[in-house]
Structures are given as C-alpha cells and as structure tokens.
Amino acid sequence: EPEVTQTPSHQVTQMGQEVILRCVPISNHLYFYWYRQILGQKVEFLVSFYNNEISEKSEIFDDQFSVERPDGSNFTLKIRSTKLEDSAMYFCASSRTSGGAEQFFGPGTRLTVL
Amino acid sequence: GENVEQHPSTLSVQEGDSAVIKCTYSDSASNYFPWYKQELGKRPQLIIDIRSNVGEKKDQRIAVTLNKTAKHFSLHITETQPEDSAVYFCAARDNAGNMLTFGGGTRLMVKP
Numbered sequence: 001e002p003e004v005t006q007t008p009s010h011q012v013t014q015m016g017q018e019v020i021l022r023c024v025p026i027s028n029h030l031y032f033y034w035y036r037q038i039l040g041q042k043v044e045f046l047v048s049f050y051n052n053e054i055s056e057k058s059e060i061f062d063d064q065f066s067v068e069r070p071d072g073s074n075f076t077l078k079i080r081s082t083k084l085e086d087s088a089m090y091f092c093a094s095s096r097t098s099g100g101a102e103q104f105f106g107p108g109t110r111l112t113v114l
Numbered sequence: 115g116e117n118v119e120q121h122p123s124t125l126s127v128q129e130g131d132s133a134v135i136k137c138t139y140s141d142s143a144s145n146y147f148p149w150y151k152q153e154l155g156k157r158p159q160l161i162i163d164i165r166s167n168v169g170e171k172k173d174q175r176i177a178v179t180l181n182k183t184a185k186h187f188s189l190h191i192t193e194t195q196p197e198d199s200a201v202y203f204c205a206a207r208d209n210a211g212n213m214l215t216f217g218g219g220t221r222l223m224v225k226p
Contacts, residue, residue: 035214042203098212102160108157
C-alpha cells in the first residue's frame with residue numbers, strides 16, 4: 001500500500017538557522033498538507049497546498065514558513081529562521097481529493113531547535 | 115474558527131470492556147469527522163470517519179456516532195484488545211476548506 005514518506009526522521013538545528021523538511025506524498029494525490037504536533041499536545045494544521053499554490057493556512061503559518069513543490073514528487077516545508085518554539089513533530093499528509101477525502105499522514109519529522 | 119474538545123484525556127479499561135471517547139465541536143458548518151489512531155512513535159492513521167449526513171457508522175468493533183444538533187461525536191470501541199492501546203484523536207473539517215482541526219487526544223490503555 002502506498003504511503004507518505006518524510007525525510008529526515010529527526011532534524012536538530014540551532015536557533016536562527018533555516019531548515020527544510022521534505023515529504024513525498026502518495027503519487028496520485030493532489031492535495032498536500034503540513035501539520036505539527038508539539039510534544040504532548042494536539043496536532044495543529046499549518047497549511048494546505050493544491051495546484052501549486054497554498055489553498056489554506058493557519059495563524060501558525062507566518063512569514064517564516066513557506067512550502068514548495070519543487071518537482072513532481074516532493075513537497076517541502078521551509079522554516080527560514082527557526083525559533084525554540086518551532087521544536088515539534090511535523091507531519092506531512094496528502095489526499096486524493098478535497099472535502100471529506102481521507103488524509104494520509106507521513107511518519108513525521110521531529111525538529112529540535114537548540 | 116473551529117474548536118474541538120476531546121474527553122477524556124486518558125482512559126484505562128480492562129481487555130474485553132468497551133471504551134467511549136467523546137468530542138465536541140464549535141463550528142456548525144463542520145461536516146466531516148475523522149478519527150485517527152496514533153501508536154507510540156508512529157504516524158496518525160485513520161480508523162473511521164463520519165459525514166454529517168449520517169448519524170452513525172460502524173466498522174467491526176469500532177463505531178462512531180454524530181449528533182449535529184448538539185455538535186458532538188463519539189468513538190465507541192467494543193471488546194477492547196491490548197493492541198487497541200494508543201492515542202486517539204478526533205478531528206473536524208468544515209465545508210469551506212480542507213484543514214482538519216484536531217481534539218487534544220485520548221490515551222487509551224487496555225489492560226490484559
């Protein structure tokens with residue numbers, strides 16, 4: 001069964017550094033998402049992406065964040081200048097269609113900002 | 115925006131007993147309600163979902179009920195097994211977009 005994959009599984013960075021988290025959504029999916037989960041807290045929506053543009057974003061997704069689909073398979077989340085509070089598990093997800101379609105989650109990237 | 119509250123935060127049951135997890139949502143426009151199971155260190159996985167045009171859905175030992183008037187929905191697991199132990203998240207999605215708003219999670223522990 002196809003799965004969403006994410007790399008790296010764990011990223012450690014210094015405060016102020018840029019990080020890029022990578023995701024490969026399921027191949028026939030058209031909608032892509034990033035969520036984050038701070039340790040012990042709920043999963044929070046960051047952004048959704050369709051047809052090469054952001055379709056929806058939350059208040060968390062400020063100017064420090066950006067997303068890109070650089071080629072036909074990858075979907076990336078960039079954090080320009082990391083803060084301590086960006087430390088979290090970042091999940092990528094994809095769905096075949098919009099609306100009530102199942103969103104399939106990747107295994108996550110644990111980001112630790114020191 | 116949407117707010118989803120989930121209770122209880124932890125739930126401990128004996129193997130074979132039933133478990134019920136409840137969620138409330140605030141946005142009456144929400145129309146899709148998935149439940150995800152997250153085992154320790156693993157990705158959230160959809161176990162069941164319900165749309166606002168039905169009141170109940172069942173899949174083997176798992177069922178979900180939805181009360182649109184009261185804006186709450188519940189997950190029911192019958193004949194629990196140790197492998198049901200995990201964190202369960204409810205979520206809600208409105209008709210206007212694709213973002214899922216998650217509840218705070220319930221850590222279910224099934225004691226053998």
